[in-house]
Amino acid sequence: xxxxxxxxxxxxxxxxxxxxxxxxxxxxxxxxxxxxxxxxxxxxxxxxxxxxxxxxxxxxxxxxxxxxxxxxxxxxxxxxxxxxxxxxxxxxxxxxxxxxxxxxxxxxxxxxxxxxxxxxxxxxxxxxxxxxxxxxxxxxxxxxxxxxxxxxxxxxxxxxxxxxxxxxxxxxxxxxxxxxxxxxxxxxxxxxxxxxxxxxxxxxxxxxxxxxxxxxxxxxxxxxxxxxxxxxxxxxxxxxxxxxxxxxxxxxxxxxxxxxxxxxxxxxxxxxxxxxxxxxxxxxxxxxxxxxxxxxxxxxxxxxxxxxxxxxxxxxxxxxxxxxxxxxxx
Amino acid sequence: xxxxxxxxxxxxxxxxxxxxxxxxxxxxxxxxxxxxxxxxxxxxxxxxxxxxxxxxxxxxxxxxxxxxxxxxxxxxxxxxxxxxxxxxxxxxxxxxxxxxxxxxxxxxxxxxxxxxxxxxxxxxxxxxxxxxxxxxxxxxxxxxxxxxxxxxxxxxxxxxxxxxxxxxxxxxxxxxxxxxxxxxxxxxxxxxxxxxxxxxxxxxxxxxxxxxxxxxxxxxxxxxxxxxxxxxxxxxxxxxxxxxxxxxxxxxxxxxxxxxxxxxxxxxxxxxxx
Numbered sequence: 001x002x003x004x005x006x007x008x009x010x011x012x013x014x015x016x017x018x019x020x021x022x023x024x025x026x027x028x029x030x031x032x033x034x035x036x037x038x039x040x041x042x043x044x045x046x047x048x049x050x051x052x053x054x055x056x057x058x059x060x061x062x063x064x065x066x067x068x069x070x071x072x073x074x075x076x077x078x079x080x081x082x083x084x085x086x087x088x089x090x091x092x093x094x095x096x097x098x099x100x101x102x103x104x105x106x107x108x109x110x111x112x113x114x115x116x117x118x119x120x121x122x123x124x125x126x127x128x129x130x131x132x133x134x135x136x137x138x139x140x141x142x143x144x145x146x147x148x149x150x151x152x153x154x155x156x157x158x159x160x161x162x163x164x165x166x167x168x169x170x171x172x173x174x175x176x177x178x179x180x181x182x183x184x185x186x187x188x189x190x191x192x193x194x195x196x197x198x199x200x201x202x203x204x205x206x207x208x209x210x211x212x213x214x215x216x217x218x219x220x221x222x223x224x225x226x227x228x229x230x231x232x233x234x235x236x237x238x239x240x241x242x243x244x245x246x247x248x249x250x251x252x253x254x255x256x257x258x259x260x261x262x263x264x265x266x267x268x269x270x271x272x273x274x275x276x277x278x279x280x281x282x283x284x285x286x287x288x289x290x291x292x293x294x295x296x297x298x299x300x301x302x303x304x305x306x307x308x309x310x311x312x313x314x315x316x317x318x319x320x321x322x323x324x325x326x327x328x329x330x
Numbered sequence: 331x332x333x334x335x336x337x338x339x340x341x342x343x344x345x346x347x348x349x350x351x352x353x354x355x356x357x358x359x360x361x362x363x364x365x366x367x368x369x370x371x372x373x374x375x376x377x378x379x380x381x382x383x384x385x386x387x388x389x390x391x392x393x394x395x396x397x398x399x400x401x402x403x404x405x406x407x408x409x410x411x412x413x414x415x416x417x418x419x420x421x422x423x424x425x426x427x428x429x430x431x432x433x434x435x436x437x438x439x440x441x442x443x444x445x446x447x448x449x450x451x452x453x454x455x456x457x458x459x460x461x462x463x464x465x466x467x468x469x470x471x472x473x474x475x476x477x478x479x480x481x482x483x484x485x486x487x488x489x490x491x492x493x494x495x496x497x498x499x500x501x502x503x504x505x506x507x508x509x510x511x512x513x514x515x516x517x518x519x520x521x522x523x524x525x526x527x528x529x530x531x532x533x534x535x536x537x538x539x540x541x542x543x544x545x546x547x548x549x550x551x552x553x554x555x556x557x558x559x560x561x562x563x564x565x566x567x568x569x570x571x572x573x574x575x576x577x578x579x580x581x582x583x584x585x586x587x588x589x590x591x592x593x594x595x596x597x598x599x600x601x602x603x604x
Contacts, residue, residue, distance in 0.1 A: 202480060222582055305497060313436065319598075
């Protein structure tokens with residue numbers, strides 16, 4: 001109850017800040033702290049969990065009232081709580097098991113009560129897709145076939161599994177979107193560089209802010225190549241040079257033409273707006289933009305190493321299970 | 331008089347130690363930010379070693395062969411307990427073997443580097459890849475390694491003990507004059523120290539010292555202690571070099587795709603082409 005009240009109070013503050021920054025005018029009431037060398041100071045551990053979906057559910061209004069938001073959060077909390085005993089043993093146990101792993105911060109709708117993280121287009125929906133080229137259709141179909149084998153418990157080989165299952169990239173690839181767990185990011189800064197350490201997986205994304213050019217176009221990386229600049233109190237990051245593998249960039253966009261611009265702006269002492277715009281003329285009919293609130297994590301809480309590949313027992317279990325199923329089916 | 335004594339003291343200190351004094355930041359400490367790399371061959375063997383062929387010279391020819399090098403261990407040899415020396419030799423003999431078919435023996439065989447596992451400390455420092463230090467203005471310092479994108483968060487003046495084991499350990503830092511000292515506990519026992527099979531247990535304790543010796547160099551020293559494996563604490567040391575290339579950046583060495591076939595290829599459905 002107290003937590004709810006606190007959330008409501010900070011909601012007002014953030015809603016005001018958001019209105020100001022979204023309208024792009026008006027006086028800024030908050031001025032972000034600076035590092036000793038004069039850059040806006042983004043250092044610390046941040047958490048981007050929220051229950052506000054990326055896209056606005058059809059038929060929903062764009063912003064909820066305080067009462068509607070409270071109802072929504074209460075219903076979601078009830079939906080997911082480990083304490084429910086009304087679904088039968090299997091359902092109750094599964095729900096309790098899942099709840100154990102989940103980030104409890106995910107239950108909160110954005111402080112400004114938006115019903116979608118997408119703010120542009122104004123309908124809160126990903127713009128219509130453009131038709132795929134035959135080559136991309138083929139790549140997409142191959143991937144879909146692999147996913148289907150995996151979902152049927154019959155992967156042919158490790159390459160049938162997704163990049164997250166293979167522990168190559170997880171939520172460390174931009175754009176950063178909340179998931180059910182491990183929604184933490186630690187930001188480090190020194191003159192000329194901002195490093196973002198996502199909890200999952202343990203990589204550090206080096207964003208050089210010293211004016212250097214991008215890598216040559218032919219040098220590709222799983223997480224792309226990031227360059228930043230300061231626009232007032234905002235860190236603006238452009239990332240290119242993604243590897244061509246299917247699934248490397250968001251929502252199956254084409255890595256060759258995918259472009260992402262991210263903006264990090266502190267809006268009050270404990271929150272930051274993470275705004276990203278993605279564009280890809282081979283995927284979407286127009287660019288689109290989302291804003292995800294990042295909340296500062298109490299310094300007493302810490303981020304721990306997220307190992308993945310080192311103990312990836314699952315990948316072997318999936319494969320051994322598949323071979324046994326095929327043997328038994330004969 | 332006091333002044334004179336102090337002045338003499340400074341002169342004496344200068345005469346006794348390298349003359350370099352690192353510039354200090356506003357917080358009174360040297361700035362160790364930047365991209366660094368060791369140029370020793372200790373990743374093949376901490377101790378004296380001759381140039382050596384790779385695991386499969388019949389396939390790789392001279393490609394995977396390793397360079398020779400002199401020991402970076404103070405006194406030359408690692409002070410193993412007798413059982414541990416035997417274990418190190420066994421590790422070396424089986425360094426290229428892999429078997430992940432049984433969870434309980436998942437880590438029993440093979441050099442973790444071969445399997446692209448996070449290398450632990452101090453090995454991460456002398457792998458043949460650069461690493462970047464991001465020293466900010468709060469109580470953490472980031473060390474990011476190119477090899478498998480491993481990272482460590484150095485928590486400055488932190489008292490809490492390791493809450494759980496981690497591949498890159500629990501890293502607590504402090505300044506000792508111009509030297510950054512990092513105390514590393516809570517490392518996963520499965521990491522190795524090199525390709526020669528050198529190893530440690532879950533009682534491993536490492537204390538690292540990073541001392542700037544010029545704008546472009548730091549002297550690195552680590553004391554390694556493990557009462558289960560060694561007869562006494564021992565030291566390694568070597569210089570770290572600042573990478574000077576214009577616009578050099580830390581690239582990815584995401585080696586999971588390089589090792590998947592070795593780890594998981596034998597579980598492929600019969601008849602499916604590689």
